[in-house]
Amino acid sequence: MVQYQRLIKKGERLRVSVEEGGSGATAVAVSGGGYFKSTKQKFLSIIFLSFLCCCYIFSFSSFSLLDAFNRESEGFGPYEPFIAPLCSGIPNGTICCDRAGFRSDVCIMKGDVRTHSASSSVFLYTSLKNKSKTPQKVKPYTRKWETSVMQTVQELNLVYRDDNSSLSGNEHDNNICDVLYDVPAVFFSTGGYTGNVYHEFNDGIIPLFITSHHFNRKVVFVIVEYHSWWVTKYGDIVSQLSDYPPVDFNGDNRTHCFKEAIAGLRIHDELTVGSSLMLGNKTILDFRNVLDRAYWPRIRGLIQDEEIEAANKTGKRIQEDGLLKRPKLVILSRNGSREILNENDLVDLAEEIGFFVEVLRPDKTTELAKIYRCLNSSDAMVGVHGAAMTHLLFLKPRTVLIQIIPIGTEWAAETFYGGPAKKMKLKYIGYKIKPKESSLYDEYGNDDPIIRDPKSFTRKGWEYTKKIYLERQNVNLDLKRFRKPLSRAYDFSVKRFGPVYSIH
Ligand SMILES: *[C@@H]1O[C@H](CO)[C@@H](O)[C@H](O)[C@H]1NC(C)=O
Ligand SMILES: *[C@@H]1O[C@H](CO)[C@@H](O)[C@H](O)[C@H]1NC(C)=O
Ligand SMILES: *[C@@H]1O[C@H](CO)[C@@H](O)[C@H](O)[C@H]1NC(C)=O
Ligand SMILES: *[C@@H]1O[C@H](CO)[C@@H](O)[C@H](O)[C@H]1NC(C)=O
Ligand SMILES: *[C@@H]1O[C@H](CO)[C@@H](O)[C@H](O)[C@H]1NC(C)=O
Ligand SMILES: *[C@@H]1O[C@H](CO)[C@@H](O)[C@H](O)[C@H]1NC(C)=O
Ligand SMILES: *[C@@H]1O[C@H](CO)[C@@H](O)[C@H](O)[C@H]1NC(C)=O
Ligand SMILES: *[C@@H]1O[C@H](CO)[C@@H](O)[C@H](O)[C@H]1NC(C)=O
Numbered sequence: 001m002v003q004y005q006r007l008i009k010k011g012e013r014l015r016v017s018v019e020e021g022g023s024g025a026t027a028v029a030v031s032g033g034g035y036f037k038s039t040k041q042k043f044l045s046i047i048f049l050s051f052l053c054c055c056y057i058f059s060f061s062s063f064s065l066l067d068a069f070n071r072e073s074e075g076f077g078p079y080e081p082f083i084a085p086l087c088s089g090i091p092n093g094t095i096c097c098d099r100a101g102f103r104s105d106v107c108i109m110k111g112d113v114r115t116h117s118a119s120s121s122v123f124l125y126t127s128l129k130n131k132s133k134t135p136q137k138v139k140p141y142t143r144k145w146e147t148s149v150m151q152t153v154q155e156l157n158l159v160y161r162d163d164n165s166s167l168s169g170n171e172h173d174n175n176i177c178d179v180l181y182d183v184p185a186v187f188f189s190t191g192g193y194t195g196n197v198y199h200e201f202n203d204g205i206i207p208l209f210i211t212s213h214h215f216n217r218k219v220v221f222v223i224v225e226y227h228s229w230w231v232t233k234y235g236d237i238v239s240q241l242s243d244y245p246p247v248d249f250n251g252d253n254r255t256h257c258f259k260e261a262i263a264g265l266r267i268h269d270e271l272t273v274g275s276s277l278m279l280g281n282k283t284i285l286d287f288r289n290v291l292d293r294a295y296w297p298r299i300r301g302l303i304q305d306e307e308i309e310a311a312n313k314t315g316k317r318i319q320e321d322g323l324l325k326r327p328k329l330v331i332l333s334r335n336g337s338r339e340i341l342n343e344n345d346l347v348d349l350a351e352e353i354g355f356f357v358e359v360l361r362p363d364k365t366t367e368l369a370k371i372y373r374c375l376n377s378s379d380a381m382v383g384v385h386g387a388a389m390t391h392l393l394f395l396k397p398r399t400v401l402i403q404i405i406p407i408g409t410e411w412a413a414e415t416f417y418g419g420p421a422k423k424m425k426l427k428y429i430g431y432k433i434k435p436k437e438s439s440l441y442d443e444y445g446n447d448d449p450i451i452r453d454p455k456s457f458t459r460k461g462w463e464y465t466k467k468i469y470l471e472r473q474n475v476n477l478d479l480k481r482f483r484k485p486l487s488r489a490y491d492f493s494v495k496r497f498g499p500v501y502s503i504h
Contacts, residue, residue: 093126178254191225207265236294271420298369327493329355332383379493397425408454408469
């Protein structure tokens, strides 16, 4: 209650508009005029509101009061020990940064938080009784150890402001709330390596889940280095994590006010969620459930469209049903480097073994929902090591992933995808190619150190791995050799479903 009284005191100076939720149920309910969820809640709220006995408050904070009720009934505990352990239990009116993480710094601000994008700042209004309250700086991106990319990331200044000055009538110093929220904010950057699907999930979306899931969507995302394409591409997921439209920090110079903020994202490991580090022991499979909910509406729409179309052309469906009786193998196809040069022969082999084969060639513009649909309905996926392997997150647990590992990429393949695949409960098979299966063999021959001793190059640094082994290598699979992992994948799939599939 303290906070609402305070607002009223300042009320005359605030231009307050409560931002309505985005696509979430809350927003729908608000705009429909019937926010109250149950008569009991309604009753309680009325008592509480009459107690406050002030219509003015009702005009802008009924939304907030009810949120407070909902939050209490959901009963989540303090999140700080999971997000910024060193900041556990910080009092209201303080800024605290936990810089102990290897991959990211995370700061928490409690109290009267207001954005000031012109100075790339977030202010915390508090009475400055203690002069040692020093400002903090943070780059809200999760690759702290990579100085070169961090240099490109925008820094946020987290600054204490004297509470008095906002009442002093000094317009210059005054930061009037244009948009007031009764929920916390999470600030993060979509700069850095954003643009590469691995980094988008690893450095962005998964850490966002880790940092915000416990708010049950009652959180606003404030995006530094905002890209509208990113919001388009990841909107389905973002709206599963937040009921509010994301704020473009640099592009929207209005003052957004929160009662609490997290600047920076917590990250655990490559493409995963460490459940022992999560409130409620959430795992990477909980993250996958978020994906499933995110993509379901779009996928249902696609299915409906197809059904309508198929109803027009009878015969087509029967044929498809016949094919789907077999386990489905998706070949994730690359173009440019690390291509499978004999991909057509691989398709033939997989069909001969008994798979129904789908070749997926995602590019930057392919809708993620379509990729999800394809992989969520598959029993196995094959692909050459590379960023597109990130889509292993779309595979159902207990399905098979075969990663083809070109020469010189063993470490990266295992670290970035092999390990995460196991944590996803996938049946993971790493297929290390023999020198003769590499296009570099034709180029350099058996005796060249590039073929004989890749480690002598890769240990010199990532740049060498990239230039020699990632950018210029293609794969010509020895299909006699590859038949073995593929048959294993087939047997595993058939066993998993038993009589569902007709065995050939
Ligand atoms: C926290 O502090 C802010 C200002 O620093 C104040 O507006 C708010 O009422 C305080 N909240 C609580 C719960 O004490
Ligand atoms: C001021 O802050 C410093 C460090 O945050 C703390 O050690 C000190 O006790 C504080 N002093 C008062 C008077 O609150
Ligand atoms: C700031 O507020 C405190 C108490 O709230 C008051 O004692 C002090 O005089 C104020 N300072 C200014 C500059 O208004
Ligand atoms: C915010 O941006 C608008 C349009 O870009 C501009 O007219 C306005 O002066 C800006 N306000 C502030 C406080 O910078
Ligand atoms: C989470 O896991 C820990 C240790 O494995 C266990 O002690 C705790 O009860 C679990 N909490 C929940 C909510 O499942
Ligand atoms: C993914 O597959 C599961 C099991 O086949 C299904 O229940 C679920 O609805 C699918 N998800 C989407 C988004 O289509
Ligand atoms: C069936 O096809 C015709 C012509 O191709 C089209 O006009 C009609 O709208 C289609 N019906 C449905 C249900 O899609
Ligand atoms: C590979 O990509 C290039 C450009 O990105 C495109 O022009 C070419 O058609 C693609 N090739 C295949 C086989 O998809």
